[in-house]
Amino acid sequence: MMTTMKMNGLEYRLKRSNRKSMGISIERDGAVIVKVPHQAELNNIEKFIYEKKIWIHQKLAKKKVLNREKPNREFVNGQGFLYLGKSYRLKFFDNAGIKSGKLPKAAPLRLWRGYFELAESERAIARERFISWYKKQINKQLKARMSRYDKRIGVTVKDIRILDLGHRWASCGRNGIINFNWRTIMAPIWVFDYILVHEMVHLIEHTHSDRFWHLVARVMPDYKEHASWLNENGADLDL
Ligand SMILES: [Zn+2]
Secondary structure, rough: EEEEEEEOOEEEEEEEEEOOOOOEEEEOOEEEEEEEOOOOOOOHHHHHHHHHHHHHHHHHHHHHHHHHHHOOOOOOOOOEEOOOEEEEEEEOOOOOOHHHOOOOOOOOEEEEEOEEEEEHHHHHHHHHHHHHHHHHHHHHHHHHHHHHHHHHHHHOOOOOEEOOOOOOEEEEEEOEEEEEHHHHHOOOOOHHHHHHHHHHHOOOOOOOOOOHHHHHHOOOOOOOHHHHHHHHHHHOOOO
């Protein structure tokens, strides 16, 4: 159960559970979540938050910076676009000759010699072109990455769907189906792998229990690093 609370102008959500100690996390949208044991008293909770005040404000400030810098995509020559954690500049190419059949057909968008090359005729639908390119790359990557983990985790992924999940990176549906956000392919490959492993483990263990994190750690001992990368940089992974 979550209750929205306020302390010295800081709004936070209080979540009581079976846990033994108190903890704070900052969600991607900037929400502050304070997790405490069932019996924790409010003055102790507030003392705990007070002690973490600097950390909370640093985290929130960082998120604000990222959100402010969230690129206003204009799809112009020279603008950088992310793929697997690296930025590649966009370059338009004139495809008038191709369209008229004088030149061989080219892909409307491709990553070629360190540049994203987009056909001039696609300028108005550049964003859609990027999204469908990203979706294609996820499909390719998943085929290769999944086989690294499925036996070790002991799950069979029946199907993958690539969707626009908004601010969620992935989710797992029923019957071994995993839903992936197309934005995930903008992250470095090890972060992408973490998202995949996280959902694969959810096929066995639905909640974020101790057992869940134990299973994640078994196949990915450094998962915390990747999770915090995502937490800090996630807002940047967008078009
Ligand atoms: Zn989860």
